[in-house]
Amino acid sequence: MPRYALKIEYHGAPFAGWQRQNDQKTVQGAIEDALARLEPRAHTIAAAGRTDAGVHALAQVAHCDMERDWDPFRLSEALNYHLKPAPVAIVDCAQVAADWHARFSALQRRYLFRILMRRAPATHQSGLVWQVKQDLDVAAMREGAAHLIGRHDFTTFRSTICQAESPTKTLDHLEVRSVETPAGPEIHFDVRARSFLHNQVRSFVGTLERVGAGSWHPDQVGVALQARDRAACGPVCPPQGLYLAHVDYNIAPFESA
The missing domain is CATH 3.30.70.660 (Pseudouridine synthase I, catalytic domain, C-terminal subdomain)
Structure with missing residues (x-):
């Protein structure tokens, strides 16, 4: 499964933080939902830092594993389409090595x-x-x-x-x-x-x-x-x-x- 690094910008006000929660809106949850629109299955992404409720990001970094071999630009464009209208944007995307980790490689x-x-x-x-x-x-x-x-x-x-x-x-x-x-x-x-x-x-x-x-x-x-x-x-x-x-x-x- 090819791995992709995502550079993410978001306004933290509408979210209960980065980390996915079952009953509240989170940034991780929004991105994983968008990924599921592209490849229908459960997705789990990892981020460089778990920001708290109300905290923003100019350049959060996360990684995701995909089944298809996506062109990075097309992957970022597709994610941004499905993230609307949430104040979250994928501002850059790159394919990385299978052992690269957004958190542990930082x-x-x-x-x-x-x-x-x-x-x-x-x-x-x-x-x-x-x-x-x-x-x-x-x-x-x-x-x-x-x-x-x-x-x-x-x-x-x-x-x-x-x-x-x-x-x-x-x-x-x-x-x-x-x-x-x-x-x-x-x-x-x-x-x-x-x-x-x-x-x-x-x-x-x-x-x-x-x-x-x-x-x-x-x-x-x-x-x-x-x-x-x-x-x-x-x-x-x-x-x-x-x-x-x-x-x-x-x-x-x-x-x-």
């Missing part, structure tokens, strides 16, 4: 988080950003973020329902930057690691927002990290500003990568 995952700073309600960006009404101190947030980079026990920033075997992870990169947009000033968080704990990025951002607002000193982030206690974490921010932005592989499966 070397690094990159997430983007967007905070919009303005008092007026968001209109065009509604559901795509976390809106805060006050200006945040980006320099202080950068200082706080520096405590998190490297290999640590991230128990403080791990959901109580996280199923990972260990809370120890290596955070490769955490950049906090100001971005001017037509809708107003935004703060973007660029977060990169091989793998993440459940709610880890949203826990980081929620804690760093408290630093930017002046409620926390930047050094308190390090204290919270060393506490290895979920109760020491700042508030977990809402999901709508979070995007799975990129997945790295040893050999990029897509021509546009």
Whole structure:
């Protein structure tokens, strides 16, 4: 059975996350239903990351096994036809080796988080950003973020329902930057690691927002990290500003990568 890698973009608002659930709409379920329209049978796809309810993707990667030898372009076009009107799009498709795996072959995952700073309600960006009404101190947030980079026990920033075997992870990169947009000033968080704990990025951002607002000193982030206690974490921010932005592989499966 030929295997295909899919690069997937989606708006997470209508979905109860990536992972298939019997009684709720999910991104995985929508794509598997579309695959069943092309080859009528049960389909199971695997993804690089299982995003939560309300989380978006710019470049989620999944793989599927087909019985027919599909031209990748025709497969992506057929899937997009059957995915309508769901806010899910296959933006690239490539045939890969039979042992290639969207999750286990991944070397690094990159997430983007967007905070919009303005008092007026968001209109065009509604559901795509976390809106805060006050200006945040980006320099202080950068200082706080520096405590998190490297290999640590991230128990403080791990959901109580996280199923990972260990809370120890290596955070490769955490950049906090100001971005001017037509809708107003935004703060973007660029977060990169091989793998993440459940709610880890949203826990980081929620804690760093408290630093930017002046409620926390930047050094308190390090204290919270060393506490290895979920109760020491700042508030977990809402999901709508979070995007799975990129997945790295040893050999990029897509021509546009």
